[in-house]
Amino acid sequence: MAGDDEGAKTEPAHDRSLHQRIRADLEERILSGAWSPGHRIPFEHELMAQYGCARMTVNRVLSGLVEAGLIERRRRAGSFVRRPAGQSAVLRIPDVKAEVLSRGETYGYELISGTRRKATRDDRARIAVAAGAPLLALLCRHVADGRPYALEDRLIALDSVPEAADADFATELPGTWLLGHVPWHEAEHNISAAPADARTAARLDVPVGTACLVMERRTWRSGQPITAVRLWYPGDRQKLVARFTPSTAAGR
Amino acid sequence: MAGDDEGAKTEPAHDRSLHQRIRADLEERILSGAWSPGHRIPFEHELMAQYGCARMTVNRVLSGLVEAGLIERRRRAGSFVRRPAGQSAVLRIPDVKAEVLSRGETYGYELISGTRRKATRDDRARIAVAAGAPLLALLCRHVADGRPYALEDRLIALDSVPEAADADFATELPGTWLLGHVPWHEAEHNISAAPADARTAARLDVPVGTACLVMERRTWRSGQPITAVRLWYPGDRQKLVARFTPSTAAGR
DNA sequence: AAGTGGTCTAGACCACACC
DNA sequence: GTGTGGTCTAGACCACTTA
Secondary structure, three states, X not given: OOOOOHHHHOOOHHHOOHHHHHHHHHHHHHHHOOOOOOOEEOOHHHHHHHHOOOHHHHHHHHHHHHHOOOEEEEOOOEEEEOOOOOEEEEEEEOOHHHHHHHXXXXXXXXXXXXXXXXXXXXXXXXXXXXXXOEEEEEEEEEEEOOEEEEEEEXXXXXXXXXXXXXXXXXXXXXXXXXXXXXXXXXXXXXXXXXXXOHHHHHHHOOOOOOEEEEEEEEEEEOOEEEEEEEEEEEOOOOOEEEEEOOOOOOOO | OOOOOHHHHOOOHHHOOHHHHHHHHHHHHHHHOOOOOOOEEOOHHHHHXXXXXXXXXXXXXXXXXXXXXXXXXXXXXXXXXXXXXXXXXXXXXXXXXXXXXXXXXXXXXXXXXXXXXXXXXXXXXXXXXXXXXXXXXXXXXXEEOOEEEEEEEEEEEOOOOHHHHHOOOOXXXXXXXXXXXXXXXXXXXXXXXXXXXXXXXXXXXXXXXXXXXXXXXXXXXXXXXXXXXXXXXXXXXXXXXXXXXXXXXXXX
8 A cells, every 4th residue: 555654654763754764774884884885785675675665765765875976786786885986075165255254254345347358369268258259357356354355357258148248347246146147057166376476466465476276267058158257365364165975975 | 557658668769768858858947047046847747747757757856956956845835946056066186196197197106204193282283183192194295297296294093093003105195095994984175275385395396485275184984083184286286176067066 | 725745655667787 | 587776657645835
């Protein structure tokens, strides 16, 4: 009969649904090392018997473990604990304003310059638009507690986002504005360290040559470049934090 | 009858399974902006009718979209396209050897020093062990094409990984050895920029003050600290690359 | 009260890999 | 062949939320 899942209801078991409990059970065994990499975990029909549930239920759990990168499955052979491949991490990059406010500092923003121009050779190394395509080039400063916090050097492809030409970036953050107008897009981040050149150092109010964290982000939507932004953070003021939890991040 | 999924077999449709095609359909609508944030997507029973399939099938798809952070669901109300929150990215941090080899350069490794000591105050700021707990402190150099590539400054908690005392880190990479002995663990990464101090600069063969990317990683397993490592990369030689694909990374 | 999603069942057919 | 996972069905009961 449908619905009379014995294991699930006769034992309330902390409110979690059956598949969540099975998932937690298996994850615990894998992450604790009780089942080390390469170990063959029970077949679906064995888990069905152990938990007294339908095959669909254990299948759902195992599919989730595959998606999380914890196991791999081979027909006829079974399911196996994966070896964690390399190190992956989920890096959260909040927008600069939220970042400053979360540090309990006051936030300020200034548009230093905003110009419209046709893509130069240098621009095209940063953002993959056609030669001569119209771009909006912005330079802004983010300020925390009155001190320069980060310098933002951004290009926006006007072919992809023509409305940007009419936006007022003196009052609205380019990143926020873009998220509102082009909500979902792919992104690639490049993080490196570089010494501040004379102009950058002046704008950040740090000595020339100060080690800076440079975050470059290029985003596009279905192949169309949207924007390329370079953020300069004086190294001692900024840290990027990333957390890695095996069950969340796939090691694939 | 079970198995006679009309949509799936009468139209082979590029080999993908039914739920994969539904998933791709919905994702395309969301990511293209056709369904913008806040939009209510069809109810499960409507999707059942549209695709001529069982409710379980569309439910599976929608659950996947929730997990991917693309939609949120509310009982009685429906399912809604989420607004992408902040910027998240999946950062892959390969082990240094793989990193060098993937650049097509030859890889070399040297153990500069390896000492066993009781945790000092400074150590305990980096790795949360008890005062006086035994630590293994390693200093190693990674070499690419004969040039110093990165400096690795690592602490290993011997209380958590006693076998590390007997490992030969002159020949075996500490990171690789640890992955083999403590396969799954949580990690936290801190990425910043700093100028190379005199000793670091000498070991990396760069001028003092060179902007370096400093990656600090602390890992533990069920609360037990395992290792803390600090990797110094001369800024101009190293970039961390992260990609963000909405359907992969949850914006939660 | 009604309608949504959340979960689960007990089957089924199929593809694939190994024997 | 045989046994595994991959997928799908046509129901079902329940919890929750909104009207």
